[in-house]
Amino acid sequence: MLMCRQVAKALKEKRYWELPPHKRAGIRIHIALCAMCGKYHTQVIEFEKGVQHFLEEEEKGTLHEDLHLSADAGAKIKAAIHDEAEHRAE
């Protein structure tokens, strides 16, 4: 079975959901049984899963649809794109 330090080291190197399945399984077994680090590492993993879920939702583009690029910034960027496109067409 993994030791606390090995669990910590694995989670330090990669995000939990990026670890290979066999390593994730080893970590799950350890934290289910370990009175010393189990609760702490469970929270680390739950948090990382939450962030993973956040990234999936973010990619769908449905989070905070109330936040918009300001009209000024949008107009400035459009003008800059227009100028750059014209410059490249010359």
Place this chain on the structure above:
Amino acid sequence: MAAAQHSRPDPETWVDEHGDYLYRVALVRLGSKADAEDAVQETLLAAVKGYDRYDGSSPIRAWLTGILKHKVVDHIRKASRMVSTDQFDDEGITDKFIFKAFGIPERNPPDWGFDPRKSFEQKEFMEYLYDCMTELKGPLRQAFILRELEGISTEEICKEIGVTPNNLWVMLHRTRNQLKTCLEVKWLRQEAS
């Protein structure tokens, strides 16, 4: 079978089609409206200049987002060179840190004020997480965004922001605690209202 090809939209439509989305992606990572707007502008101009390299193998939004994320990481790298990380020196950490050994906490952390499995499934909670991440400051923000949102390796982050791997672990630990507190406040307030 050949991969589906995506269309090559006119760059002059990008702001209307993808500007808000890119802005939201930038804002949570940079924490400043002005920086997020600058990042969107730099992204779209870089994309116009490099449009020949877009091969249509992915949707245009994914391609633009990839460029934006590079810009965000560059921005954080530059910002981290201007911010002192002295507060995260080893001595300070050993004085204050709650771990009796690496990976073994001195005491168990308190329970969360929300059920993570249920909460993380809710869009409203995800928006609170967005807000709490946007509010993070300084080196803690930089470390968290590079590691948790961008998946940059520990080794690379340490090199970029000038901390040791153990310091980084402590920074991430503190950031998770800040986010947890922020989420609990927002979530409990929402439940009470």
